[in-house]
Amino acid sequence: MTGFTWDEATSTGIGSHPGEDHTEAIKVVLGESPQLPYLPELPARGVGADMIGRTASLLVDLPVEVQPSGWRFTDRPGRDLKRARDHLVRDLDALEEAAQGYEGPFKIQVCGPWTLAGAVELKYGDKTLADSGAVRDLVESLAEGIAAHLADLRRRLPGVSEVVVQVDEPGLPGVLAGTVPTASGFGRLPAVDAQVAAEWLGAVLPAGAFPVVHCCAPGVPFGVLRKAGARGVSLDASLLARRDEDAIGEAVEAGTALFLGVVPGVDTRLPDVGVIAKPAVELWRRLGFPSATLASQVVLTPACGLAGASPGYARAALAACRKAARVLREDPGE
Incomplete structure (x- = not known):
C-alpha cells in the first residue's frame, strides 16, 4: 500500500467516453481501470450529458436551461435541467448494479467553479464570471451540490474506501490571465486575482474526500491549486x-x-x-x-x-x- x-502502479481515466451506452462504458472502466475506477461521462448523448450541463445539474437552487448561446441560469427548473439530472441518475443506477461488492477508492468528476462561471450565462446574458457576486453564489451552490453527490455515491457503493473528486478546471489559466471572452465575444473579462481564485476553488473541494484538480490546458497554475487545497x-x-x-x-x-x-x-x-x-x-x-x-x-x-x-x-x-x-x-x- x-x-x-x-x-x-495505478492508472485511471479522465472522465468522458465515446458513444451513448453508459452501461457498457461503466463495464469498460471497471475492467480496464480496476484500481481507481470512475463514473464515465458520455457527452454524445446530448443536452445535459456535457461537462457543463452535468455539473450544473448538481447546483442547488440555481436552475439552468439551454439557450442558443449555451447554458444559462433561469428562474425555474425546466426540461433541460431534468434531462441532465436524469442522465446522472441513470448512470449512477447502472454503476450501482455493475459495481456491487466493489471495495477500494473510486473517482468522480465535476466541472470546477471557474470553468463553470466562464461558460454559464446569467439571466440577462453576461457570463457569470463577469459578476463576482454571482460567482460567489455559484461556488456556494456547487459546494452543496458536490456534497450531496458524494453522499449519494457513498450510499450506493458502501464498499468505497475513499472518493477521489476530480474537479475539472480547463478554463482556469484563462480566468487568471484575463483571456476569457465576454458573452458578446468582442471583449475580454478582467483577470481574477490568484488569491481569490484559490479561495473560491478551495471552497468546493469537499472535506472527507481526496480532491484532484484536472487542467488539460497549458500553463497549469500549480501555486493556485496548492493554495486551494488540491x-x-x-x-x-x-x-x-x-x-x-x-x-x-x-x-x-x-x-x-x-x-x-x-x-x-x-x-x-x-x-x-x-x-x-x-x-x-x-x-x-x-x-x-x-x-x-x-x-x-x-x-x-x-x-x-x-x-x-x-x-x-x-x-x-x-x-x-x-x-x-x-x-x-x-x-x-x-
Missing part, C-alpha cells in the same frame, strides 16, 4: 514545459499526487508501454526524486477525456495506461 488512497493535480504530460518543473517539484515534495496524461485522447497508434511510461520516468529523474516513490505518487491517465475517440480506442487507451503504470514500479529507469 502507499500513503495515498490507491495502491502502487491534493492531486491532473495534467497532460505533452503540454509540460521545463519552466513548469520547479512548481511541479515543489508540489511533489509537499506530497501532491500527479495524475499524468500519457496517451492521446483520440485514436492513434499506441506505442509500447515503456514508451508510454517514459514521460513520468524521465520527469521523476529530472526532479531528483527517489524512484521508489514514483509508482505511488504518479497515476497514469489519458491526456484528456476520451469522448472524441472510438470505443475500441478508448478501451485500448485505458488498458495501455494500466500496463504502463506497472513499468513505474517494475522498471523505474535506473
Whole structure:
C-alpha cells in the first residue's frame, strides 16, 4: 500500500467516453481501470450529458436551461435541467448494479467553479464570471451540490474506501490571465486575482474526500491549486514545459499526487508501454526524486477525456495506461 488512497502502479481515466451506452462504458472502466475506477461521462448523448450541463445539474437552487448561446441560469427548473439530472441518475443506477461488492477508492468528476462561471450565462446574458457576486453564489451552490453527490455515491457503493473528486478546471489559466471572452465575444473579462481564485476553488473541494484538480490546458497554475487545497493535480504530460518543473517539484515534495496524461485522447497508434511510461520516468529523474516513490505518487491517465475517440480506442487507451503504470514500479529507469 502507499500513503495515498490507491495502491502502487495505478492508472485511471479522465472522465468522458465515446458513444451513448453508459452501461457498457461503466463495464469498460471497471475492467480496464480496476484500481481507481470512475463514473464515465458520455457527452454524445446530448443536452445535459456535457461537462457543463452535468455539473450544473448538481447546483442547488440555481436552475439552468439551454439557450442558443449555451447554458444559462433561469428562474425555474425546466426540461433541460431534468434531462441532465436524469442522465446522472441513470448512470449512477447502472454503476450501482455493475459495481456491487466493489471495495477500494473510486473517482468522480465535476466541472470546477471557474470553468463553470466562464461558460454559464446569467439571466440577462453576461457570463457569470463577469459578476463576482454571482460567482460567489455559484461556488456556494456547487459546494452543496458536490456534497450531496458524494453522499449519494457513498450510499450506493458502501464498499468505497475513499472518493477521489476530480474537479475539472480547463478554463482556469484563462480566468487568471484575463483571456476569457465576454458573452458578446468582442471583449475580454478582467483577470481574477490568484488569491481569490484559490479561495473560491478551495471552497468546493469537499472535506472527507481526496480532491484532484484536472487542467488539460497549458500553463497549469500549480501555486493556485496548492493554495486551494488540491491534493492531486491532473495534467497532460505533452503540454509540460521545463519552466513548469520547479512548481511541479515543489508540489511533489509537499506530497501532491500527479495524475499524468500519457496517451492521446483520440485514436492513434499506441506505442509500447515503456514508451508510454517514459514521460513520468524521465520527469521523476529530472526532479531528483527517489524512484521508489514514483509508482505511488504518479497515476497514469489519458491526456484528456476520451469522448472524441472510438470505443475500441478508448478501451485500448485505458488498458495501455494500466500496463504502463506497472513499468513505474517494475522498471523505474535506473
